[in-house]
C-alpha cells in the first residue's frame with residue numbers, strides 16, 4: 001500500500017481447508033465448520049453469562065445461513081427496514097433495530113418487524129415516541145455515548161469527540177425516560193474483553209442513575225469474541241457481574257465475531273503487466289469486493305503469499321475498476337504467477353458481501369457454502385447483468 005496511511009494487521013484467523021480448484025471465480029466461500037465453531041463459542045457465552053447474543057446484519061447478512069445461525073444465537077440486530085425485514089423473514093427470532101435517525105415512514109415499518117427499537121437522540125424520541133407507545137409489543141431504548149474511546153482509527157470510533165452516535169451524559173434527559181426500558185452503547189471495533197472492561201467502568205460510573213431505571217442494556221458490537229486468544233472468561237465475568245449488580249438483561253450484538261475467519265474470496269489472475277514493478281490484474285477489486293482493504297485500510301492475507309521480497313516473485317495485485325488506487329497490495333509468491341492462477345484471500349466473509357458494489361459494472365463475486373463433511377462447495381448465488389441493471393434506472 002502507498003502514501004501515509006496506516007495499514008492495519010488483519011485479525012489473526014486460522015486457514016480453512018477448502019479445495020477451491022475448479023471454482024468459478026470470483027467467489028466468496030463460507031465454511032460451515034468454521035461458522036459452527038464461532039457460533040458454538042457465542043452460544044457458550046450466552047449460556048455461561050446469561051445474556052443474549054444477536055447477529056448484527058451490517059457485518060454479515062448471508063441469509064442462506066440464517067437457519068444455522070438461528071440454532072445458536074438469539075436473533076439479529078438491524079440498522080434499517082431492509083435488515084429488520086430480512087431478519088424477521090429468514091430467521092424469525094428476536095429482531096432489534098437501531099439507526100442514527102429514522103424517518104416516520106421507516107419507523108412505522110420497523111415497528112411491524114422488531115422486538116426492540118433503539119433511538120439515537122431524545123429529539124427523535126420526543127418526535128416519534130408516540131408511534132412506539134402505540135406498538136405495545138415493541139420495547140424502546142436509547143443509545144448513549146459513554147465518551148470513552150478504545151478504537152484508534154477515527155473512522156471507526158463512535159466515541160470520538162463530536163460523534164453523532166449516542167447521547168452523551170450531559171445531554172441525557174431523565175425527564176423523558178417514560179416509555180424507555182433499555183440503554184444501548186456501542187463503542188468498540190475488533191476489540192478484546194479488556195476494552196469492554198474499561199468501557200463498562202466508565203459507562204457504569206457516568207450512567208449509574210439511568211441504568212437503575214431500565215430493564216435491559218445492549219453492549220453493542222465490536223467484541224472480537226471468536227478471535228484466537230480472546231479472553232472469554234473475562235467477558236463472561238463482566239456480563240454476569242453487570243447483570244448481578246443491576247438486575248438487567250444484557251444483549252451483545254457483534255457482527256464480525258460471527259463470521260470471523262469463516263470465509264475466503266477466491267479470485268483468478270486475468271493479466272500480468274510490468275510498469276517498474278510486476279503487476280497482476282485479478283478478477284476482483286479492492287474497492288468493489290473488499291472495500292475495507294481501502295477504508296480501514298488493512299492488508300488481507302493471501303494463502304501461500306508473503307510480504308514483498310519474502311518469496312522470489314513479488315507482484316502488485318490490482319483490481320478491475322478504473323480507480324487508480326484499486327490495489328490490494330504488494331505480495332510475493334514462491335513461483336511466478338501465471339494467467340489463470342487462483343489466489344485465495346483469507347477472512348473475507350464479514351463486511352464484504354454486505355458492502356460490495358457494482359462500480360464499473362464489475363460482476364459481484366458469487367456466494368458459496370463449503371461443507372467440510374463431504375468437502376462440497378454449493379454456489380447459493382451467482383450475480384450477473386440484472387443485478388447491475390436493477391440498482392439503476
Ligand SMILES: Cc1ncc(COP(=O)(O)O)c(C=O)c1O
Pocket residue numbers: 056058059077098186188189190220221222223253254255256257
Ligand atoms: C450499533 C452497532 N452494533 C453492532 C455493530 C457490529 O459491530 P462488529 O461487526 O464490529 O461486531 C456495529 C458496527 O458498526 C454497530 O454500529
